[in-house]
Amino acid sequence: MAQQTYDRFYIESPLQDHSNPEIKTLFISGLPDDVKAREIHNLFRHRPGFDTCQLKYTGRGNQVVAFAAFFNHQAAVAALYSLNGVKFDPETGSTLHIELARTNSRRKHHPGSGPYVVIDNRTRKSLHKLEVSSDDGGYESDDPSETRQHDSQDEDDVANAKRDESAAVDGAEAIASNPEGKAAERNVQACSTLFIANLGPNCTKDELKQILSQYPGFNALKMRGRGGLPVAFADFEEIEQATKAMVELQDTELESSDRGGLHIEYARSKMRKQ
């Protein structure tokens, strides 16, 4: 029978599956109801591999949720680990709850759309509102049409949102259409070598190696002095192992730290074996 085939699709596991490598989108709940899309965007915009995000007012109970799309699964997981459970609003003590989304955000290319999108399903009335904005200082736009309302596109987007109530819909694609390119946060590729910065001037290789050796898959460490401050490269066997070390060691303060904790990213290229 084909019955078993169906069963696996309907397992309702209490455990969150963080290992589905297809998923590059995060689902964020626990947001205060006055949250702004700009705040969500600012949460994620400097995370490696971040693409776009959207804020969504659900029809049900007027809850607010958000979706954050990344360029790859590992980057999404890294952001998940580092932001899950953090207090979002010190006033209310509200805490972010982040999981992998059930489906990836669909990309629909709207020319001139911004880095984040708001979809408001709160009222059944026809006063649905879709806001497209890039006014957070993050992107300099040379296209003034970005900030105007696209009335005819609203219908399209809201219809899209309703097609799948709980899944992500089209995130805006600003990066690909950004001409002079704030070369900063483009497609960040996961890599099994990590780039480690924000080290104190007298951080030693041994000090770093001692920390890193606790992590499975750790291979090799290289340090370079650059313009005074040292940076390091740490190579791992697998991307997943590098990711784990990155998310757990992110912002860690060493004895030698004098300017805040470690800043760790995927290296731009894998360490050569020599």
Add this chain to the structure above:
DNA sequence: AGCACA
């Protein structure tokens, strides 16, 4: 904000 080694 800082990414080498070949």
